[in-house]
Amino acid sequence: MSTPVTTAPRSKGPGYARLRTPRRPSTVTRPRRSVLLTVLTGLILVYSLLPLGWLLINATKTPGGLFDSFGLWFAEDFALWDNIVATFTYDGGVFARWLANTLLYVVVGAGGATFLAVLGGYALAIFDFPGKRAVFAVVIGAVAVPGTALAVPTFLMFSRMGLTNTPWAVIIPSLITPFGLYLMWVFAAQAIPRELLESARIDGAGEIRSFFRISLPLLVPGTVTVLLFSMVATWNNYFLPLIMIRDPDWFPLTLGLNAWNAQAATAGGEVVFHLVITGSLITILPLIAAFLLLQRYWQSGLAAGSVKE
Amino acid sequence: MNTSPRRLARGIGTALVVVLGLTACGSGGDDGPTSASAAEIQAALDEGGSITVWAWEPTLAQTAVDFQELHPGVEVEIVNVGTGDDQYAALQNAHSAGNGGPDVAQIEYFALGQFSVSGAVSDLAGFGAGDLEDLFSPGPWNSVTGGGGVHALPMDSGPMALFYNQDLFEEHGVEVPTTWEEYLDAARALQAADPDVYITSDNGEAGLTTSLIWQAGGRPFTVDGTSVEIDFSDEGTARYTEIWQQLIDEDLVSPINSWTDEWYQGMADGSIASLATGAWMPANLSSGVPSGAGSWRVAPLPQWAAGESAEAENGGSGLAVPTASGNKLLAYAFIDYVTTGEGVVTRLDAGAFPATVAELESEEFLSAELPYFGGQQANQIFADAAAGVADDWSYLPYQAYANSIFNDTVGQAYVSDLPLADALGRWEDSVSAYGVDQGFDVG
Numbered sequence: 001m002s003t004p005v006t007t008a009p010r011s012k013g014p015g016y017a018r019l020r021t022p023r024r025p026s027t028v029t030r031p032r033r034s035v036l037l038t039v040l041t042g043l044i045l046v047y048s049l050l051p052l053g054w055l056l057i058n059a060t061k062t063p064g065g066l067f068d069s070f071g072l073w074f075a076e077d078f079a080l081w082d083n084i085v086a087t088f089t090y091d092g093g094v095f096a097r098w099l100a101n102t103l104l105y106v107v108v109g110a111g112g113a114t115f116l117a118v119l120g121g122y123a124l125a126i127f128d129f130p131g132k133r134a135v136f137a138v139v140i141g142a143v144a145v146p147g148t149a150l151a152v153p154t155f156l157m158f159s160r161m162g163l164t165n166t167p168w169a170v171i172i173p174s175l176i177t178p179f180g181l182y183l184m185w186v187f188a189a190q191a192i193p194r195e196l197l198e199s200a201r202i203d204g205a206g207e208i209r210s211f212f213r214i215s216l217p218l219l220v221p222g223t224v225t226v227l228l229f230s231m232v233a234t235w236n237n238y239f240l241p242l243i244m245i246r247d248p249d250w251f252p253l254t255l256g257l258n259a260w261n262a263q264a265a266t267a268g269g270e271v272v273f274h275l276v277i278t279g280s281l282i283t284i285l286p287l288i289a290a291f292l293l294l295q296r297y298w299q300s301g302l303a304a305g306s307v308k309e
Numbered sequence: 310m311n312t313s314p315r316r317l318a319r320g321i322g323t324a325l326v327v328v329l330g331l332t333a334c335g336s337g338g339d340d341g342p343t344s345a346s347a348a349e350i351q352a353a354l355d356e357g358g359s360i361t362v363w364a365w366e367p368t369l370a371q372t373a374v375d376f377q378e379l380h381p382g383v384e385v386e387i388v389n390v391g392t393g394d395d396q397y398a399a400l401q402n403a404h405s406a407g408n409g410g411p412d413v414a415q416i417e418y419f420a421l422g423q424f425s426v427s428g429a430v431s432d433l434a435g436f437g438a439g440d441l442e443d444l445f446s447p448g449p450w451n452s453v454t455g456g457g458g459v460h461a462l463p464m465d466s467g468p469m470a471l472f473y474n475q476d477l478f479e480e481h482g483v484e485v486p487t488t489w490e491e492y493l494d495a496a497r498a499l500q501a502a503d504p505d506v507y508i509t510s511d512n513g514e515a516g517l518t519t520s521l522i523w524q525a526g527g528r529p530f531t532v533d534g535t536s537v538e539i540d541f542s543d544e545g546t547a548r549y550t551e552i553w554q555q556l557i558d559e560d561l562v563s564p565i566n567s568w569t570d571e572w573y574q575g576m577a578d579g580s581i582a583s584l585a586t587g588a589w590m591p592a593n594l595s596s597g598v599p600s601g602a603g604s605w606r607v608a609p610l611p612q613w614a615a616g617e618s619a620e621a622e623n624g625g626s627g628l629a630v631p632t633a634s635g636n637k638l639l640a641y642a643f644i645d646y647v648t649t650g651e652g653v654v655t656r657l658d659a660g661a662f663p664a665t666v667a668e669l670e671s672e673e674f675l676s677a678e679l680p681y682f683g684g685q686q687a688n689q690i691f692a693d694a695a696a697g698v699a700d701d702w703s704y705l706p707y708q709a710y711a712n713s714i715f716n717d718t719v720g721q722a723y724v725s726d727l728p729l730a731d732a733l734g735r736w737e738d739s740v741s742a743y744g745v746d747q748g749f750d751v752g
Contacts, residue, residue: 062599063596063597063599064577064599064600067573067574067577067578067598067600068577068578068600155402156406159406159408159409162408164409165409246363246388246390246399246409247388247390248388248389248390259389259391259392262391262392262395263365263392264568264570264573264593264597265392265393265568265569266365266392266393266593267417267467267587267589267590267593267624267625268366268367268465268589268590268592268593268624268660268661268662269365269367269392269592269593270367270592270596271573271593271596271597272596273570273573273597
């Protein structure tokens with residue numbers, strides 16, 4: 001494996017000296033190391049983890065400690081537990097309610113969005129019907145339209161239907177993910193061998209049966225990808241609930257935390273930065289858990305299609 | 310630099326709101342009664358029903374509980390739909406949509422004009438509010454009345470005072486200023502003693518500037534129905550710009566955005582030594598700067614000339630009844646209870662600052678020793694300020710929008726060589742142009 005490279009130099013250009021140095025060929029098990037690349041990735045790692053570290057450290061501080069101590073190190077008193085208790089009990093325990101709301105929006109909204117995307121993507125990938133090109137154009141077009149541009153029309157429409165200020169105003173728009181549909185469409189076209197479906201039909205399976213029994217297991221990696229995307233999107237969704245929901249009882253965590261943060265900018269308001277920080281930390285924990293639990297399905301999905309069976 | 314994303318978003322939001330509100334007053338039809346006698350209101354209370362209140366003021370919760378105990382048939386739901394501009398956006402949207410609005414809404418005095426001009430809030434004079442003038446201190450009462458109508462009942466007020474970090478002033482041997490001239494000297498002295506210490510922070514904040522012009526005797530806004538005059542060339546404005554220009558030129562004010570975490574931090578670590586603001590500030594100080602307890606004190610607002618006793622308001626809000634309210638009698642009964650009845654005492658006990666003369670003059674209120682200010686009887690200073698507020702000030706009928714573009718125009722004076730007076734002129738131009746676009750007769 002460690003045969004030195006003995007290529008004769010074609011010219012005496014600037015690369016000559018480097019060509020002479022012995023170098024192990026790079027393989028999957030023993031990748032070539034590059035100091036520059038390692039440093040760069042390291043920097044990006046620090047850059048990505050710094051806010052998280054800041055959040056973790058500052059969630060342990062008292063309101064006074066937040067301003068009196070160095071931002072990236074712990075204050076004298078360790079108040080993490082007090083802060084967590086205060087976060088869940090402040091203002092009549094409204095934080096728990098917001099957490100439950102967010103879970104509802106994610107389970108029904110993102111779950112429903114994934115289900116619809118799988119059904120639609122599969123149908124578009126497997127069946128031929130007139131107008132498919134038009135559907136394709138609509139889906140691609142929908143991916144290109146920013147959600148923000150649709151917010152006001154959606155608000156006015158929902159307002160006429162009397163759905164604003166109800167959880168439906170958040171759930172129904174979340175059910176539609178053109179990008180998820182497109183992803184599932186492409187994925188289903190690649191992942192499901194037509195021969196398999198043909199043989200299922202020959203064996204007498206109906207379309208519904210072959211979808212659930214044969215296709216769905218094959219679609220798991222793509223499904224998990226769409227699920228993760230729509231979960232994160234719904235969990236972090238701020239703008240849609242902002243314009244739709246007035247009643248704090250239906251706030252998701254994003255709006256609730258912002259409301260707490262805004263108290264500091266209100267004449268006569270109570271400043272609760274420590275609760276905003278602790279609440280933010282609690283808010284990201286379920287997402288981290290979901291990623292850790294679902295990532296193995298996702299990884300197998302990324303590898304799909306890379307090997308000819 | 311000076312326009313934080315949040316502020317920008319707010320500005321855009323407010324702009325949208327005003328456009329929607331003034332061009333598309335959608336709610337026609339039956340808007341309910343415009344007047345009622347005390348007996349009719351009492352009958353409505355006996356009959357019962359439910360009302361929704363949009364407010365962010367924390368002391369209202371207990372007041373609503375008490376009100377419901379007094380009137381068992383009535384249900385009051387307090388909803389915090391956001392503070393300030395967020396709530397106004399929601400309110401104006403509901404008004405434009407013609408549904409989904411509350412029965413009672415908390416509206417700050419500076420923003421009330423926007424809602425009364427567009428007809429979004431009821432004139433309460435027909436319900437008996439016209440007889441309440443003597444109950445309220447002059448600043449707040451003037452803020453809720455205009456064009457012959459009473460558009461809200463004053464809930465609290467913000468007579469201004471100077472909040473300062475006494476320890477810091479003593480440490481550097483600087484006297485607490487009683488005039489703005491002395492304030493300028495104090496700012497220089499603090500900077501000279503420690504370059505990290507600024508007397509205050511300001512990077513162009515509409516609330517502070519307009520309040521100080523108010524105190525200096527300037528009356529830049531004249532409003533009569535839909536005809537508006539804007540003029541920053543009067544003597545009062547000149548008094549303000551003369552001193553403030555020097556503060557800016559000599560870099561004596563810290564360029565921190567108000568109401569941010571940096572701002573609270575600046576007050577906690579001693580880099581912001583004082584604050585000229587409304588009497589509601591103690592609540593923010595005690596929760597936002599807990600480590601400052603015992604160090605901070607209150608002094609009367611510095612005067613523009615020695616021996617004067619001119620005061621101004623900053624902030625404060627009233628409770629209004631939107632025209633689309635489905636239960637105006639109950640709504641009025643509730644705001645009457647909160648602003649003139651027993652509710653005032655409940656709210657005072659919870660830390661609110663009153664707008665009513667009786668409370669502002671009561672011995673118990675005046676002699677209260679505020680623990681955050683080292684036991685100082687600070688209410689006395691606030692009450693004196695409330696009594697001295699000139700009552701001929703008016704805000705624009707679209708002040709919320711005007712304030713949202715303040716930092717983009719006047720803010721330039723803080724970061725470039727543009728003189729403050731010229732920057733105010735730019736604000737005047739932008740605000741005038743906007744007013745014309747909205748159909749106001751701007752002179």
